[in-house]
Amino acid sequence: MAEEKRNSNDRLQEFALKILKATIKGVVFCGIYFLLSMFLAPVLEAVPNALQIIEIFVVVYVFLMIVGELTKGSIFHHFFNAAKALFSILYLALCLNGGIVGTTVQNASLVVDLRLFLVVAMLLGLLGFAKSVLQAINFLNEKTEHMRF
Amino acid sequence: MKILIRMIGIATTLFWIFLIVFFISAVYSAKDIGFDFGEPQVDLSPDNKILFSLPITIDNKGYYDVGSFNVTTEISDQEGFMITRASTFIPVIEKGRQIVATHKDTIDINALLQKSQDYLFKDTELEVRETVSIKLADVIPVQASTNLTLPWGAPLYNFTLGRSEYSRFNGTHVTATVPIDFENHASFDLAVIIRVYMYAGTNILVGEGQTTVETLQNTPYHGQMELDIPVDAIGESGHFEVYFFTTFFNFGPLVIPYG
Numbered sequence: 001m002a003e004e005k006r007n008s009n010d011r012l013q014e015f016a017l018k019i020l021k022a023t024i025k026g027v028v029f030c031g032i033y034f035l036l037s038m039f040l041a042p043v044l045e046a047v048p049n050a051l052q053i054i055e056i057f058v059v060v061y062v063f064l065m066i067v068g069e070l071t072k073g074s075i076f077h078h079f080f081n082a083a084k085a086l087f088s089i090l091y092l093a094l095c096l097n098g099g100i101v102g103t104t105v106q107n108a109s110l111v112v113d114l115r116l117f118l119v120v121a122m123l124l125g126l127l128g129f130a131k132s133v134l135q136a137i138n139f140l141n142e143k144t145e146h147m148r149f
Numbered sequence: 150m151k152i153l154i155r156m157i158g159i160a161t162t163l164f165w166i167f168l169i170v171f172f173i174s175a176v177y178s179a180k181d182i183g184f185d186f187g188e189p190q191v192d193l194s195p196d197n198k199i200l201f202s203l204p205i206t207i208d209n210k211g212y213y214d215v216g217s218f219n220v221t222t223e224i225s226d227q228e229g230f231m232i233t234r235a236s237t238f239i240p241v242i243e244k245g246r247q248i249v250a251t252h253k254d255t256i257d258i259n260a261l262l263q264k265s266q267d268y269l270f271k272d273t274e275l276e277v278r279e280t281v282s283i284k285l286a287d288v289i290p291v292q293a294s295t296n297l298t299l300p301w302g303a304p305l306y307n308f309t310l311g312r313s314e315y316s317r318f319n320g321t322h323v324t325a326t327v328p329i330d331f332e333n334h335a336s337f338d339l340a341v342i343i344r345v346y347m348y349a350g351t352n353i354l355v356g357e358g359q360t361t362v363e364t365l366q367n368t369p370y371h372g373q374m375e376l377d378i379p380v381d382a383i384g385e386s387g388h389f390e391v392y393f394f395t396t397f398f399n400f401g402p403l404v405i406p407y408g
Contacts, residue, residue, distance in 0.1 A: 036169075039177050108295040116288055117172055124164050131157040138150045 015070075022069035026062050033058050046110070047103050053095045060087060078136035085128035092121050175286035178211030184281070191336045197396045198255040199337065205237070208247045213286035215242040220252045223278040224299065230264060232256060232275065241287075258398040268301065269393070269400060270308055272334055275299040302334030302367070304397075310345070310389055310405050323383060325356065325376045333364040342394040344401075347376055349387040355379055 037044070037054070044050045061084060068080035099115030187204035194200040209215050218239040225231045235254035242248050261268050277299045282292040311328030325347070333339045340363045347356040356378035364370045386408030392401030 036173055039173060042180050043176050108293050111292045111294075113290040113292075117168070120164075120168055124161055124168065127157060127161045127164075131154055131161060134150070134154050134157070138154060141150075 018070050018072055022066040025069060026066050029062055029065065030058070046105055047101070057091055057095070060091070075136060075139060078132050078139060081135065082129055082132035085125050085132055088128070089122050089125035092118060092125070171286070172289075174212055175289055178213055179285050179291070181210040181212075182215060182283075183208040183210065193337070193396065194255050196255075198257045199397065201254045201256070203252040203254075204249065205252055206247065206249050207239070207242055209242045209244055211244055211285075214244055216240065216284035216287035217282065217290070218242055219280075219282045221280045221282075222252065222254050223280075224254070224256065225276050225278070226264065227274065227276060229276075232261060232264075262398060262400055266400065266403070268303065269305045269398075270303050272303050272306060273301045275301050302336060304333050304335035304337075304339050304395075305341075305393065306332040306334040308391075308403070310391070310407070313407065315383055321380060322377045323380055325378050326373050327358075327376060327389070328371070328373045329360070329362070330369070330371050331364075332369040333366055335366055337397070338366055339364050340395060343374070344392040344394070345374055345376065346390040346392075346402075347378060347382075347387065348390065349378075349382045349385045353387075355382040355387070 033054075037051070044054075064080050064084040064087060068077055068084060071077045071080060096114050096118050099113065099118040100111060101114055102109060102111045104110070183206075185206040185208070187206070190202045192200045192202065203220075205220065207215070207218060219236060221234070221236045223231060223234045233254055233256050235252070237250055237252040239248060239250060258268065267273065275298070277297040278294065279297060280292065280294040282290065284290050308331040309329075311330065313325040313327050315323045315325055317323055327345065329343065340361070342359060342361050344359045345357065346354060349355045356376035358374045358376040360372065360374045362370055362372060386406070388404050388406045390402035390404055393399065393403075
């Protein structure tokens with residue numbers, strides 16, 4: 001009975017630690033976002049919906065990051081990490097319209113070619129996805145070995 | 150396996166940090182790049198074309214060099230026929246430097262008149278497409294373009310030859326005084342030699358005359374020209390053929406019937 005209670009306490013403590021870690025990560029990420037958005041505000045104001053698009057990205061990314069952190073120690077942690085990487089790739093590709101972003105200011109049309117940035121970001125996203133897949137394989141491998149012994 | 154995963158993780162994080170910091174600083178520094186377009190000027194080029202000059206000052210106070218600065222001007226008529234196209238290219242504007250360049254564009258009125266003689270006698274509007282492109286931090290291409298309307302003032306707007314008045318010259322000939330009226334709506338002063346041939350009936354040349362006219366821009370001209378013609382040509386109907394010679398263009402004949 002005492003052993004069971006101790007295990008339960010340990011699990012609770014572990015979960016609380018995960019929540020704390022996830023909260024810190026989320027706060028740090030949001031802090032960086034607010035800091036950077038302050039720098040970019042004069043530029044982003046010229047592009048319609050840019051702030052909204054970035055906010056949606058940050059919200060979903062932070063959500064996946066927190067859920068991933070809470071499920072640490074299970075296979076779902078790697079699923080959420082992989083989902084986070086795939087989300088980054090797809091969202092960037094969709095929102096940046098294939099890398100060519102255009103807007104109209106008064107009578108002038110402005111076109112920014114972000115294809116190079118998009119390619120690098122997508123490659124890094126793929127690298128993150130590959131890392132998550134390798135982590136999942138490694139996790140299952142370790143679990144199988146653990147069960148065998 | 151774990152080491153490999155950790156290596157990938159560290160590398161990915163470092164590259165993400167580098168990419169985001171670089172991108173944000175490049176975009177942020179764009180607001181410190183100043184462009185100043187001066188007053189456009191109209192002159193005469195050495196090859197007798199109308200020369201538009203636009204002084205451009207670029208002040209790069211950003212964190213990075215700016216590459217491939219390019220200004221392109223395309224002037225076309227209202228039907229889309231391209232009259233002229235000019236580009237000014239600056240390969241690199243280093244950070245902290247200010248560069249002054251002059252964007253020049255020429256219009257050959259002779260080429261313009263091959264499309265339509267209306268450019269000499271009627272005011273119209275030309276379509277101007279202005280494109281400015283730069284590479285932020287030498288890697289992020291940005292292009293801004295706009296369409297403008299440029300009023301074209303005809304140098305011989307509403308050119309007319311009035312009703313001739315005759316005075317006796319000698320027994321066989323009279324002097325015909327032909328009034329000339331037009332307005333110089335062009336953006337340049339006009340010095341033109343006007344040569345007039347008078348034809349009576351079916352293409353019989355009865356007289357000719359020439360005058361030199363100087364008019365400032367946006368100024369009307371009212372003058373006259375004298376031609377000696379045979380007495381028996383009075384009262385007959387016919388036509389004038391008018392030729393214009395200037396440093397900008399030569400044009401003719403402009404056929405104006407009379408009688």
